[in-house]
Amino acid sequence: MSKKVTIYEVAKKAEVAISTVSRVLNGSENVSKATKIKVDDAIKELNFRPQVNARKLASKQPQMLAIAVPSFTTPFFNEVLKGVKDEIKKMDLDIMLYNTGSKNPEEGVQNFFDRGTADAVILLSIDVSDQVHELIQATQTPAVLVNSAHSSYNYFMLNDYKGGYLAGEHLVKQGFESIGMITSIVESHASTERKRGFKDALKNFKMNIDKDFFQSGDTTKHGGFTEEAGFEAIYKYDKQCKFPEAIFCSNDTQAVGAIYALSKLGLKVPEDIAIMGYDNIKLSKYLDLTTIDQKMYTIGVQATKRLAEIIQKPEDELYQTTINPVLVKRGSTENKQ
Template sequence: MSPSSSRTTIYDVADAAGVAISTVSRVLNNSSEVSDTTRQRVRDAIDRLQFQPQRMARSLASKESPGIAVAMPSFTSLFFVEILKGIKDVLREVGDTDLMLCNLGSVDPEASLERFLSRGAVGGLLLTSLPPSTEVRTSLQRMQGPVVLLGAKDPAFDSIWWDDARGARLAVEHLIGLGHTRIALISAHPWSQAAEPRLSGYTAALEAAGIPFDPSLVVRGATLKHAGFSEEAGAEAMAKLMALDNRPTAVFAASDVQAFGAWSYARDNGIRVPREVSIMGYDNLKLSRFLDLTTVDQKMQDTGRRAAERLVARMASSGSGEKLNTEIELELVSRRSTTKAP
């Protein structure tokens, strides 16, 4: 029996053709950026699934949809900028779609989201780095459009997320493997969603290696911007660590930007990296590749793209369907900012 065209989505077509939904969108919009072979494969999938595209490509392009909203703690932090690039890539390929931005901030993100949602309906919402509380979950379920969570998970919504505890453990295990036993952590402020799991991964790696936990080696900067995920906070924290009588031989910064600040402090004070101290980051920002920073790759741009593709697919679907629960695989990227313990 042929699948019902009323329940077939662009996501189904992309899966059947073995392409991204952005490629399906290009075919639907007669773009010249698709090869003849791929175009035919997509058209065959459309015919086979009896897909009727007007609900997605046509409604988004014709402004029948109220538009797509992206809510995240910051639009200037390099981490979130990378995610936003991936989101914009998809929306650019889908067509002329309204994009609304909600800056959640880091102080009271739930209140910021509630204020944004009270202003009117959106066609779909991509919510980043905010695990829904009971109150927020209720507000999201009242929305007329679909919701995709990025960097958090909830069974009520499509969720694409990272295991920060596992990522932090990967980072610290790398430093332990280089012979370091005195390893510091530059953490974020405690209200950051990522602070606790990255601390948990750090302590778990030490415990597994039989290295005693030293609370004096867990520090954060005074700067509150971005919950401490900043170059300034990284430099301030590094100053504290380098002032210790028994300095660490390796520093794990809970974000790349903190690592940039720590490295800057070391350079300005004649401390050689990695000869005297290894520095490890977390994110794999574009700049990290040029600075040769060892880090944990969160694949932010690709993750943003995947989340946006899922949201567009949901907006095209007439049914709810099974919720997506996808963990993004984290990868260690070893570069020249880390070396064997002195």
């Protein structure tokens, strides 16, 4: 295959600066007729096919938006990405998805910034360590954080504690006397805060907290927020011959696995055991699953809009907000007893 001609070769052939080539490609009037002819001749002779990036060099406007995310396969991340995708259509930006990996996302982010391929970035569920902060500052990359917070950046933080509290409060008010939770085997901010909020709700309503009613699966994939983890946790309840009347799952995906496991054991939802989830993914509606809505799609849209604003006006004051989730009540937590 023949080597792809670059804008640098065009500039060398025409004996002009790269910025001059870019101005010609952008149709700028700030180029003399003679210079334009030289650049056009070089383009034809070299059979140069300009890319969007090349046409934007003169304006120095950001052109590549990157979404750094620990995983592409979880419904939570997919809902946020849908919001980003729909909003990005309105902006003159290309989009690149970068999988940092869920085991060590901060290391993945560092590798991403070392490549220097993006002009703006949304970091999704990735904490900004001192090293990552230094990289962002050194590259002067406009950045918006989703589901993490840092004093130096625009962010949309999710109130996982409030979501966990709403879940516990709902199950208590439904009249269940024994309540449990399927937690994630891998500790994270989201899992810790949801569990803390859930337990605080039970304490505030003077409910007994039985450690046997708090189980997790053994699967570590996606931090334990998977169907497999929910399925495994139900069989741990079965092994100890001790089930609560209602179970709060750390996310809807766990709830899907839990409901399937209960069906395999001959138990019905909610007649035998009530189940609720977290995230309000699309599937939860069709499972009649009570859940907590984090407004994930809306956050994706808002984060992208904010990124567009700071690209245009980097001196703007930081926009930092916490998104409070809401309870979505459905049939899976009706008290049939």
